[in-house]
Structures are given as C-alpha cells and as structure tokens.
Amino acid sequence: MKRDRQSVNDRHTRILSLLRERREIKVEELSQIFDVSPMTIRRDLQHLEDQGLISRFYGGAVAEQPVSPAGDADQVKLYRDLISQYAANLVAENDQIFINGSRTALGLLDFLEGKNVRVFTNNGLVCARKYPSNLRITLSGGEVRGQNAILTGDCTMRNLLMVHARKAFIGCTGISPNGELLCGIPTELGINETMLSHSDRYFILADHTKVGVIGTYASLHLEKMGTVITDELAPAAVVEQLRYIGMEVIQVTKGHSGEK
Incomplete structure (x- = not known):
C-alpha cells in the first residue's frame, strides 16, 4: 500500500x-x-x-501557474496583491466595473477604500466573504466550474450581454508577446471577450509568471488595445513587444508604485 x-x-x-x-x-x-x-x-x-x-x-x-519553490510563491503572491492594489486606484467613484473569474482581479475590491462602485462579476468567490455597503455587487449567474467557482454558460452570457461597464479587470492564465490572452478554461473565453467588448477600457492583470506565456489552449487575441498591469519581474523583451503592438504596460514594484 x-x-x-x-x-x-x-x-x-x-x-x-x-x-x-x-x-x-x-x-x-x-x-x-x-x-x-x-x-x-x-x-x-x-x-x-x-x-x-x-x-x-x-x-x-x-x-494554473508555474510550479515554484515556497519562497518564489510568496513573492508571486506579494506582487499579485500589489497588482490588485494598483488596479483599485484606477477605479473612480461611481464606476461600474467588470471583474472576471480571477482571484487577482477580485482582490482589487479589498483596496477600494470607501468608493461607491457597482461590480458585475462571474467570480463565485465573491460570495465567500462580506463587502461594505458602498460596493453593489451583482453575480452573473451560471454554472459553477471547479473549485475556483468561476461561473460560465448560457445564463452567464445572457446576463453579461445586458451590461456595459466603464472598466473591465481581467485576470488570465497568461498573455503572449503578441497580445493573445490565455484562459484557464475554454468556457470562460467568450465571457472574457464579452467583458472586453462591453467596457470602455480594460485592464489585464498578470504577474510576471504569466507574461510571455505562449500556447494554443483557450486563447483570444486582443484586437482592442488596453492596459496590462504586471510587476517589475516581467520579462523586459515581452514588455517591450506588448508596448510595440500598442498595449500600455504598467509595472508595479515592491515600493507600490507603477511604472509605465
């Protein structure tokens, strides 16, 4: 045995x-x-x-992410928290925002500091904790997929198509140098794509372990240029390539500031 x-x-x-x-x-x-x-x-x-x-x-x-030693994992978590915090600073009073199934994207709700914000999300983890009354949160509905509690399916898409947001905050499995967004599950592709197209601006939240990832699995090409929020350890060559194709790239540092 x-x-x-x-x-x-x-x-x-x-x-x-x-x-x-x-x-x-x-x-x-x-x-x-x-x-x-x-x-x-x-x-x-x-x-x-x-x-x-x-x-x-x-x-x-x-x-889900590259397997790494415990110390590296702690560093990745630190950068993800800094990315969430920076993203929260981009949310204005009375904004309506999309948040997809990403934990990093959902994490920005912890840093909004009293702003009145309307949130539309397919991230079922939002139900795992309480948020202050200044956040009006609408869950998309749909089928629960896996332990990450990402909601997908026809119900999710129908409800999403009725919403328009000022900003969308989208986490991912990876982003390639040519602006392909990789998702953890194929059924979330259409949801992410709809959030991108139904928002005035969008922000891709991707720590350095996800920048430069190339693959054929569950990917969509970013036709409308937006902003990538990553960290100071992101590969410099990939950052420059993303900027070359028209993406804005912001890199957070351990000093909490973002560099363009």
Missing part, C-alpha cells in the same frame, strides 16, 4: 513537471506516458485541481 501511494505521488509530481514545461496536456497522452488507464489519469488530475495546482478541461489539463 505504501509503495502504491508513493507511485501515485511520483506520478503527480511528474504530471506537474510536464505541465510546467508545456502548460497543457491531454489525458490520452498522459495515459500512454504512465501506462495507466485514462480513468486513473482523470483521478490524478482531479486531485491536482482540488489542490489548486491545475485546471482541468475536457480531455486534459492546464497548469
């Missing part, structure tokens, strides 16, 4: 290593690599998703 448990743990570690290298992988391929049944791989992926390390999609999985 102990040996069986060890073999499962080893397989989980190797799956995470593959995802760190490739960002996404299919169940059938993993089944062949490890010489186990697809059902076994699906159980493995469910376990890893329950730990918040990956997101599953039909037939495979994608890494």
Whole structure:
C-alpha cells in the first residue's frame, strides 16, 4: 500500500513537471506516458485541481501557474496583491466595473477604500466573504466550474450581454508577446471577450509568471488595445513587444508604485 501511494505521488509530481514545461496536456497522452488507464489519469488530475495546482478541461489539463519553490510563491503572491492594489486606484467613484473569474482581479475590491462602485462579476468567490455597503455587487449567474467557482454558460452570457461597464479587470492564465490572452478554461473565453467588448477600457492583470506565456489552449487575441498591469519581474523583451503592438504596460514594484 505504501509503495502504491508513493507511485501515485511520483506520478503527480511528474504530471506537474510536464505541465510546467508545456502548460497543457491531454489525458490520452498522459495515459500512454504512465501506462495507466485514462480513468486513473482523470483521478490524478482531479486531485491536482482540488489542490489548486491545475485546471482541468475536457480531455486534459492546464497548469494554473508555474510550479515554484515556497519562497518564489510568496513573492508571486506579494506582487499579485500589489497588482490588485494598483488596479483599485484606477477605479473612480461611481464606476461600474467588470471583474472576471480571477482571484487577482477580485482582490482589487479589498483596496477600494470607501468608493461607491457597482461590480458585475462571474467570480463565485465573491460570495465567500462580506463587502461594505458602498460596493453593489451583482453575480452573473451560471454554472459553477471547479473549485475556483468561476461561473460560465448560457445564463452567464445572457446576463453579461445586458451590461456595459466603464472598466473591465481581467485576470488570465497568461498573455503572449503578441497580445493573445490565455484562459484557464475554454468556457470562460467568450465571457472574457464579452467583458472586453462591453467596457470602455480594460485592464489585464498578470504577474510576471504569466507574461510571455505562449500556447494554443483557450486563447483570444486582443484586437482592442488596453492596459496590462504586471510587476517589475516581467520579462523586459515581452514588455517591450506588448508596448510595440500598442498595449500600455504598467509595472508595479515592491515600493507600490507603477511604472509605465
């Protein structure tokens, strides 16, 4: 039994290593690599998703973020909080804003400091805590997807199409140098795209681990140029390329200021 448990743990570690290298992988391929049944791989992926390390999609999985040592993870969290705080400073009194399923985007609500703001979101995690009365929050409705409680589906889209916002704050799995936005689950693609098109301005919130990510899985091209809020560790070459194609890029630092 102990040996069986060890073999499962080893397989989980190797799956995470593959995802760190490739960002996404299919169940059938993993089944062949490890010489186990697809059902076994699906159980493995469910376990890893329950730990918040990956997101599953039909037939495979994608890494939530690069796997990193604990110290690096603490640093990433610090930068994500700074990105949330900077984003909150861009919200004005009486703004109506979109927030997608991103934890970093949702985090900006903690820094609004008494501003009267209307929020429309498909992020079910908003229900996990109480917010002050100056925030009027409308949940989109829809189907709950995974432990991240992202709401998707026809109901979400119908309600979203009736709303227009001054600003949209969109988190992502990654943003490529050419302005492709990667999402953790395919069903959120249309929702993010609609939030972008139904807002006057949009802001992509992406810490340095997500800047420069390239992949074919669940991506949309940013036709309307907007603003990327990242941090000082984002790859300089990718930052310059994003600026070259017309995106504004703001980099927060540990001193809390944003640099353009």
